[in-house]
Amino acid sequence: MSRFKDLQKNLFGGTTSNARQFGMIFTLVAIVLLFQFLTANNLGVGFGDGLTLRSDNLIALFQQNSYILILAIGMLMVIVAGHIDLSVGSVAAFTGILVAKSMADWSLPWPVAILFGLAIGAVIGAWQGFWVAYVGVPAFIVTLAGMLLWRGANQYVGNADTIPVPKGFQDIGAGFLPEVGPDTGYNNLTLLLGLAACLAVVWRELQARKTRKDMNAEPAPLWVSIFRMAVMVAVLIFVTLRFAGGRVGTSFPISGLILVALVLIYGFYTRNTAGGRHIYAVGGNSRAAELSGVKLKRVNFFVMMNMSILASLAGMIFVARSAASGPQDGLSWELDAIAAVFIGGAAVSGGIGTISGSIVGGLVMAVLNNGLQLLGVGSDRVQIIKGLVLLLAVALDVYNKSQGRFSIIGSLTRPFRRDEPSKPAPTSDTGNEPAKTTVAG
Amino acid sequence: MRNFFGKTVAVGAIAMLALTACGSGRDGDTDSGSGDSAKGFAANSLIGVALPAKTSENWVLAGDLFTNGLKEAGFTSDVQYAGASTTVADQQAQITAMVTKGAKVIVIGATDAAQLSTQVTAAHAAGAKVIAYDRLITGTPDVDYYVAFDNFKVGQLQGQALLDGMKAKKPTGPYNIELFAGSPDDNNATVFFNGAMDVLKPEIDKGNVVVTSGQKDFKQIAIQGWKAEGAQARMDQLLTSTYGSKELDGVLSPNDTLARAIIQSVKSRNKAVPVVTGQDSEVESVKSIVAGEQYMTINKDTRTLVAQTLTMVKALQAGNAPEVNDTKSYNNGSKVVDTYLLPPVAVTKANAAEAYANDPKLAALTK
Structure with missing residues (x-):
């Protein structure tokens, strides 16, 4: 058992929450491989020729889901802070129609229109944040009201019309990187991005080893580091070649790039900054956080406002991809985003969850949806399956907690071990994600 | 440990080589896209059919007909x-x-005809032919064919039937009517309405027919999403605001679902049921027509439409250009789409038995 624990610790960074996250990643990989097999089987071709991992399908997968995953980033922070936001779909729809109209009626140039859209999101977010943080109305109620309010505003402004958007604007949702440089048989910019990602992985691993050495802690055995790097680099190379090797004119989608940028920024923010840790503190125990000097109202205001800004961005990306803003935009997006966050391991009571977990959770749903569609399963049955997966994923988490297995809360309440912590935990660090502070396994 | 390290590196290197090898090259865009239909495609190819949500009997029937029809013709189908x-x-x-599955023809009954251009363009680029079924997809030059009933004609038949029906009940006007139209995001809704107004407008101008509420603008009368509850709510409000004492003689309704909602609303106020038009020949409405409540519906036999679509798919498979009969009326904003129009039939109580003779389900109702 202890050998296994050591191995697990070495490979996955040692914490149970990381292990759980890797569990999710394994689930994702397993689902991808399963559908790769099933689609290949369905067509009667070899495993390598399955549809799931084909370039065009991977590209489509990201384009179809980038807006939901962007919502999941904001939703994770809202849920970690102990709230919920039901209004995101309506906010997205309202922003979408205003932005489309601003370009059609006032001939606003599209880059300005995007800024205009984000500003609308900020204003709406400030409105909702005000009620939640300063008046103290539960977010559930405020955003339920918002759901009606902004949906109505969408219909009022749009007259239930479908309004097309110009070509330049469409690129944020449907666009690709340009083809530059020599003809390598691949999209060169995507290759460069992949290379940068590989270098980042290697650099991060070396940096982590160096940090441990500097602190006189025993670094993970060399072979573990190499193995970990090799696996991640191999996956990155594979994915890069897939994205770069699609039809000429396609590449890693621009909406996907926006998503990756947001994941990196918000991931860093929630993990490594005081402001980000405050969100976990508030969600974990708001009274304790307040007594420790966390500005409760400001944190609540921020997460609600941030959510609406991201919702407006998601709305614009969807409108761009659909080439038009329609009256049915944003319907039930909030549910998809919330599902992604909970499948990704967030706790309903707040205080627990990670951005990367939510993204993986969203991707699990996305791959499931995509794979079932490739198999020709009707949308009625797809909905049934997705509902069951959501329930099972969360039920498994709850079960594990009660049995004290991959327990997140349990691991936090257990005493710390001797060789711990590599860096003193900040007082506000009540969130799970002990990325820096290794918890006894 | 050393040994293990060496092995790991070796395995990693091999894995990477293997991965690099399997991602070789990219499909050019030369073989497809230009897509002249001279070649045709294999007889067992995949044909995709994307239909809207199951909100009306017609879509469910169309889906079944496509599934069976494509199977009979030897295609692989994905409906x-x-x-x-x-x-x-x-x-x-x-x-x-x-598209990913390599469908050769994709038949699309659009939910929102203006929000599919990206996907249609991608389908075309991958070499698939796109047939817009019943609803014309707008904003993209990549729609290859459009097949539908002549919807302007549908509107004209509705308008004419409304006038005929009211005249039969009350020989002289002026007649009080109200107008309803379909969902504004459905391209057809405007066409129905314009067709009907083509007939009604001269009578309204003469003063022979009066829209009592004054709501004549398409935006005022459109029912979002073709929702029955939307039509019922609007009719309730019209009855309250306008028909406290006045008699309502006729209602222009674009389809059967809305027609029944309108009749429901009128009945709940204990008012006499006016002449109400419809469309689609839904079971409940045919019953209602036979019982003498709804005045008329349009028979756009889904069987004929699906059969015509299948004929087009077969022509494409053989490498021939499918037959079209209208190459100038249907501009989708990017190009004029080649269209095959089928003639609709107006059905009232008088000709119901004859009109539905071929339809086993509806024929039984008219006996």
């Missing part, structure tokens, strides 16, 4: 309905999945 709550996004994903 999909959009989900009930996330219609547009679902349909976008379904069309993309069909």
Whole structure:
């Protein structure tokens, strides 16, 4: 058992929450491989020729889901802070129609229109944040009201019309990187991005080893580091070649790039900054956080406002991809985003969850949806399956907690071990994600 | 340990080589896209059919007919309905999945005809032919064919039937009427309405027919999403605001679902049922016509439409250009789409038995 624990610790960074996250990643990989097999089987071709991992399908997968995953980033922070936001779909729809109209009626140039859209999101977010943080109305109620309010505003402004958007604007949702440089048989910019990602992985691993050495802690055995790097680099190379090797004119989608940028920024923010840790503190125990000097109202205001800004961005990306803003935009997006966050391991009571977990959770749903569609399963049955997966994923988490297995809360309440912590935990660090502070396994 | 390290590196290197090898090259865009139909394609190819959510009997029937028809013709079929709550996004994903699966022809009954251009363009680029079924997809030059009933004619028949029906009940005017139209995001809704107004406008101008509420603008009378509850609510409000004492003689309704909602609303106020038009020959409405409540409906036999679509698919398979009969009326904003129009039939109580003779389900109702 202890050998296994050591191995697990070495490979996955040692914490149970990381292990759980890797569990999710394994689930994702397993689902991808399963559908790769099933689609290949369905067509009667070899495993390598399955549809799931084909370039065009991977590209489509990201384009179809980038807006939901962007919502999941904001939703994770809202849920970690102990709230919920039901209004995101309506906010997205309202922003979408205003932005489309601003370009059609006032001939606003599209880059300005995007800024205009984000500003609308900020204003709406400030409105909702005000009620939640300063008046103290539960977010559930405020955003339920918002759901009606902004949906109505969408219909009022749009007259239930479908309004097309110009070509330049469409690129944020449907666009690709340009083809530059020599003809390598691949999209060169995507290759460069992949290379940068590989270098980042290697650099991060070396940096982590160096940090441990500097602190006189025993670094993970060399072979573990190499193995970990090799696996991640191999996956990155594979994915890069897939994205770069699609039809000429396609590449890693621009909406996907926006998503990756947001994941990196918000991931860093929630993990490594005081402001980000405050969100976990508030969600974990708001009274304790307040007594420790966390500005409760400001944190609540921020997460609600941030959510609406991201919702407006998601709305614009969807409108761009659909080439038009329609009256049915944003319907039930909030549910998809919330599902992604909970499948990704967030706790309903707040205080627990990670951005990367939510993204993986969203991707699990996305791959499931995509794979079932490739198999020709009707949308009625797809909905049934997705509902069951959501329930099972969360039920498994709850079960594990009660049995004290991959327990997140349990691991936090257990005493710390001797060789711990590599860096003193900040007082506000009540969130799970002990990325820096290794918890006894 | 050293040994293990060496092995790991070796395995990693081999794995990477293997991965690099399998991602070789990219498909050019030369072989497809230009897509002249001279070549045709294999007889057992995949044909994708993307239909809206199952909100009306017609779509369900169309789906069944496509599934069976394509199977009989020897094709592999993939018939999909959009989900009930996330219609547009679902349909976008379904069309993309069909492209991925290598469908040769994709038949699309659009949920929102203006929000599919990205997917249609991608389908075309991948070499699939796109047939817009019943609803014309707008904003893209990549729609290859459009097949539908002549919807302007549908509107004209509705308008004419409304006038005839009111005249039969009350020989002289002026007649009080109200207007309803379909969903503003459905390209057809405007066409129905314009067709009907083509007939009604001269009578309204003469003062022979009066829209009592004054609501004549398409935006005022459109019912979002073709929702029955929307029509019922609007009729309730009209009865309250306008028909306290006045008699309502006729209602222009664009389809059967809305027609029944309108009749329901009138009946709940204990008012005499006016002459109400319809469309689609839904079972409940045919019953209602036979019982003498709804005045008329339009028979756009889904069987004929699906059969015509299948004929087009077969022509494409053989490498021939499918037959079209209108090459100038249907401009989708990017190009004029080659269209095959089928003639609709107006059905009232008088000709119901004859009109539905070929339809086993409806024929039984008219006996």
